Amino acid sequence: MPTAFALRIITRNGVLFDRQVEHVRLPVTDGTLGVMAYHAPLVAELSYGSIAVRQPGSDKVTLFSCTGGVLHVSREEPVTVLLDAGERAEDIDLERARVSEERARARIAQASRDQSIDLERATAALERALAREETYQKRFP
Amino acid sequence: MPEDLRTIRRKIRTTTSVSQITRAMKMVSAARLRRTQQLVEKSRPYWEGIRRLVRYVAGSSDGLKHPLLSAEEPTNAALILVAGDRGLCGSYNSLVFRRALQALHELPVKVNMLVGVGQRVAAWAKTVGLPLYDLFPAYGGQASDQTYLTVARAVRSYLSQGLCDGVYAVYAPYVSSLQNIPDCRRLVPMECDEIPGREQVQYLFEPDPAELLDALLVRAVEVEVSQVVIEGAASEQAARVAAMTAASDNADEMMEELVRLRNRIRQQQITTEILEIVSGADAITAE
Numbered sequence: 001m002p003t004a005f006a007l008r009i010i011t012r013n014g015v016l017f018d019r020q021v022e023h024v025r026l027p028v029t030d031g032t033l034g035v036m037a038y039h040a041p042l043v044a045e046l047s048y049g050s051i052a053v054r055q056p057g058s059d060k061v062t063l064f065s066c067t068g069g070v071l072h073v074s075r076e077e078p079v080t081v082l083l084d085a086g087e088r089a090e091d092i093d094l095e096r097a098r099v100s101e102e103r104a105r106a107r108i109a110q111a112s113r114d115q116s117i118d119l120e121r122a123t124a125a126l127e128r129a130l131a132r133e134e135t136y137q138k139r140f141p
Numbered sequence: 142m143p144e145d146l147r148t149i150r151r152k153i154r155t156t157t158s159v160s161q162i163t164r165a166m167k168m169v170s171a172a173r174l175r176r177t178q179q180l181v182e183k184s185r186p187y188w189e190g191i192r193r194l195v196r197y198v199a200g201s202s203d204g205l206k207h208p209l210l211s212a213e214e215p216t217n218a219a220l221i222l223v224a225g226d227r228g229l230c231g232s233y234n235s236l237v238f239r240r241a242l243q244a245l246h247e248l249p250v251k252v253n254m255l256v257g258v259g260q261r262v263a264a265w266a267k268t269v270g271l272p273l274y275d276l277f278p279a280y281g282g283q284a285s286d287q288t289y290l291t292v293a294r295a296v297r298s299y300l301s302q303g304l305c306d307g308v309y310a311v312y313a314p315y316v317s318s319l320q321n322i323p324d325c326r327r328l329v330p331m332e333c334d335e336i337p338g339r340e341q342v343q344y345l346f347e348p349d350p351a352e353l354l355d356a357l358l359v360r361a362v363e364v365e366v367s368q369v370v371i372e373g374a375a376s377e378q379a380a381r382v383a384a385m386t387a388a389s390d391n392a393d394e395m396m397e398e399l400v401r402l403r404n405r406i407r408q409q410q411i412t413t414e415i416l417e418i419v420s421g422a423d424a425i426t427a428e
Contacts, residue, residue: 010190012364014183029348043198044347045356070357072194074342082190084360 005037006078025052042073048127050135063089065135089139101129160392167385173282174378199333215307219254223312223373233380240323293366313376321376328365
């Protein structure tokens with residue numbers, strides 16, 4: 001029985017990853033989810049964090065930052081991850097993520113006083129920044 | 142030929158500078174076309190993925206109902222009109238508006254909200270006397286996908302506030318750089334008819350089906366709307382490239398005619414002058 005399966009990671013900015021893999025670990029709303037070949041059909045909402053992909057015949061893990069999205073597992077099609085926003089760990093700009101984390105925290109702190117601040121967007125920005133930092137630190141400890 | 146040489150020379154100068162301008166505009170919009178074209182191509186896999194997933198989930202989960210998925214026509218619809226910020230793009234804007242008027246007559250529902258993308262929509266709505274609920278700039282093909290998401294977020298909030306229960310869009314889908322005919326499409330409620338030939342799959346849902354459907358449809362609405370805006374922007378740039386190419390070609394043709402005319406008149410003048418001299422000389426020898 002083959003242990004590899006096809007995985008596609010798609011963002012609004014195009015196809016990020018499209019290869020055979022052995023294992024993928026994803027952040028879901030109540031923890032972490034691991035998918036291997038022959039997983040039962042599943043649709044899941046993703047939370048923020050990092051996605052770890054292991055390709056066949058190698059111990060090396062490819063990391064992606066993830067800030068929410070949807071996962072689709074079925075028998076007929078490649079396992080598909082539709083990411084709201086995400087990138088390869090190697091492409092993350094840590095400095096920028098830190099700056100936007102600061103900015104988002106400041107905005108959230110201000111939101112109770114200032115009506116013009118969109119709390120939903122500020123929270124999303126913070127999650128994005130945290131996901132990037134976490135992924136970067138996992139990749140380059 | 143009654144026109145004198147000086148007028149023609151001036152016309153030649155004008156035509157030259159016009160063709161320089163149109164050529165420059167063509168280059169600018171060609172660059173923007175490439176950018177927006179890339180946006181369209183990059184976002185299509187995501188868009189298609191979400192659309193397919195909506196259909197899978199709607200088809201497999203019996204008894205799952207969602208207002209954004211109902212098969213019935215909505216009662217209270219919003220119409221998004223995607224045109225340009227500026228003119229000089231051939232018939233692009235007017236074709237969109239013509240299609241919009243047609244859609245307003247044909248749609249089986251009452252359109253209560255008109256949402257415009259592109260400054261031209263405001264001017265048009267004023268002339269035809271339709272109130273515009275909201276207006277977004279089209280950014281002339283310079284915006285990123287994030288800016289187009291602002292339109293999508295606004296539409297999402299209309300839906301969640303209950304201002305409308307259906308969304309239609311009149312826009313020009315980007316097919317190729319030569320073909321972009323405006324069309325009217327229903328974005329919400331989404332198509333959820335089953336895909337023929339596909340076996341029903343019993344999915345696991347994480348977290349629970351209702352929450353998942355919510356999460357999925359929020360994304361679906363966003364991507365549907367932003368895709369419409371991005372494709373419209375690409376079509377606008379394509380139309381502008383075509384219009385500016387035609388204008389440059391016309392200017393070239395006009396130049397050719399004007400130069401020919403100028404040469405003929407100049408030749409005529411010379412001939413007349415020579416004739417005068419020769420006939421003068423003849424008159425002297427005859428004496």
